[in-house]
Amino acid sequence: ExxxxxxxxxxxxxxxxxxxxxxxxxxxxxxxxTNASAESFNAKLKGFRALVRGVRDIKFFLFRVAKLYG
Incomplete structure (x- = not known):
């Protein structure tokens, strides 16, 4: 039971x-x-953030993200 x-x-x-x-x-x-493309982009962005750890210039960070993944 x-x-x-x-x-x-x-x-x-x-x-x-x-x-x-x-x-x-x-x-x-x-x-x-599905949301697979969004998940893939999030994984790439997370990996990129790990590479540029400590970057203080937000504009430069966003510029690099746009050039690499845009």
Missing amino acids: QVSEKNYDSFMTVAEYLKSHEETILNYFPDRH
Whole structure:
């Protein structure tokens, strides 16, 4: 009985998640849109920030980002 109750709780957690994200999940299927390109850009930007650690000139930082990834 305890196993059934825990399985039910897990199932309900998944069901609630799917219901709350239904629109986003279903949005993928018509055109196969994902946020992979945004995630890729974020990873590149994070790597670039690691390379230029300590840069104080924000304008220069943004200029370099635009030239490299723009």
